[in-house]
Amino acid sequence: MGAIEVDELTKDYGNVLGIDSLSFTVEDGEVFGFLGPNGAGKTTMIRTILGFQSPTSGSARVLGRDITDERELVEARREIGYLPAEPVFDERTTGRRMLSYYGDLRGDERSDELLEQFTPPLDRKIGSYSRGNKQMLAIVLALMHDPKLLIMDEPTSGLDPLKQDRFIEFIAEEHRRGKTVFFSSHILSEVQKICERVGIIRAGRLVELEDVETLLSRSGKFVRVRVAERVTPEEFAVSGVHDLRLGADRIDTATPSRSDSGATITFTYTGEYNDLLAQLSEYDVQDIEIEEAPLEEVFMRFYGETPTDRGGEDDA
Numbered sequence: 001m002g003a004i005e006v007d008e009l010t011k012d013y014g015n016v017l018g019i020d021s022l023s024f025t026v027e028d029g030e031v032f033g034f035l036g037p038n039g040a041g042k043t044t045m046i047r048t049i050l051g052f053q054s055p056t057s058g059s060a061r062v063l064g065r066d067i068t069d070e071r072e073l074v075e076a077r078r079e080i081g082y083l084p085a086e087p088v089f090d091e092r093t094t095g096r097r098m099l100s101y102y103g104d105l106r107g108d109e110r111s112d113e114l115l116e117q118f119t120p121p122l123d124r125k126i127g128s129y130s131r132g133n134k135q136m137l138a139i140v141l142a143l144m145h146d147p148k149l150l151i152m153d154e155p156t157s158g159l160d161p162l163k164q165d166r167f168i169e170f171i172a173e174e175h176r177r178g179k180t181v182f183f184s185s186h187i188l189s190e191v192q193k194i195c196e197r198v199g200i201i202r203a204g205r206l207v208e209l210e211d212v213e214t215l216l217s218r219s220g221k222f223v224r225v226r227v228a229e230r231v232t233p234e235e236f237a238v239s240g241v242h243d244l245r246l247g248a249d250r251i252d253t254a255t256p257s258r259s260d261s262g263a264t265i266t267f268t269y270t271g272e273y274n275d276l277l278a279q280l281s282e283y284d285v286q287d288i289e290i291e292e293a294p295l296e297e298v299f300m301r302f303y304g305e306t307p308t309d310r311g312g313e314d315d316a
């Protein structure tokens with residue numbers, strides 16, 4: 001049984017399909033990243049599987065419970081830690097009171113330990129908190145009952161880089177403890193660090209569901225080559241070449257004589273290596289760098305595609 005099982009889940013807001021026939025499974029114990037541009041449907045999906053809004057059609061089971069059944073949903077929620085995209089609090093109360101309220105409601109297994117890492121000023125009124133302090137309080141409240149499944153909507157937003165790193169390290173540790181983590185994010189470096197699989201959503205539809213490793217291997221190589229000749233972009237417009245950029249050589253301080261001739265070509269390559277070598281053998285290659293393309297290159301390819309028709313205004 002998967003921790004989250006979504007089958008043809010659809011949420012129609014009337015003028016726009018928030019999510020459109022989403023189907024996927026998040027396995028027990030995995031860290032799953034949910035990615036997509038603004039307005040793609042990530043929050044809609046999360047709010048629907050948590051029962052904050054009912055699906056228009058399709059079904060979902062979370063920790064084996066049917067999310068459209070009120071009683072089953074209540075049971076499932078006890079074992080879920082949910083961190084919303086923009087946590088909302090009663091601004092007149094203090095963090096400490098919230099802590100004690102949530103402790104009474106759901107139990108407190110580990111707030112002391114969490115507060116060593118995430119440090120909101122508990123005795124101040126929440127109204128005076130910075131965005132980052134609110135986020136840290138929300139993290140502690142979401143996790144203090146030591147849930148089995150963590151569902152988080154852009155969990156590091158508002159945190160400074162140090163706290164972001166700490167949070168990512170914390171998630172990796174939760175994973176080692178056997179927790180299932182599902183989170184949406186725009187930050188690819190954190191996704192690359194901790195996720196085993198990702199789902200990419202665009203205009204309400206799932207456009208990719210893949211292991212991060214496989215995505216990276218499909219992302220190809222980043223190639224920068226300097227040749228002695230002048231070249232035109234058309235010469236390099238061959239199968240497997242993406243995002244080609246061509247420039248006259250910059251001044252090379254080590255060998256200034258090269259500055260006024262030749263060209264530097266950069267591109268991402270997903271084709272056959274022998275074809276690339278054959279192509280390059282036509283030129284007088286003076287320098288070449290080939291490295292792993294960053295995950296960003298892959299995502300930009302998905303994010304940059306023409307939006308699919310979602311039968312309404314698309315703000316993606």
Ligand SMILES: Nc1ncnc2c1ncn2[C@@H]1O[C@H](COP(=O)(O)OP(=O)(O)OP(=O)(O)O)[C@@H](O)[C@H]1O
Pocket residue numbers: 013016017018036037038039040041042043044045085313314315316
């Ligand atoms: N309550 C609502 N009523 C009507 N339309 C909505 C509602 N909530 C979301 N939408 C629309 O549904 C689509 C998906 O929005 P959603 O907030 O789920 O995207 P998202 O991927 O979480 O975006 P972001 O990364 O910007 O947070 C958008 O077109 C949005 O305008």
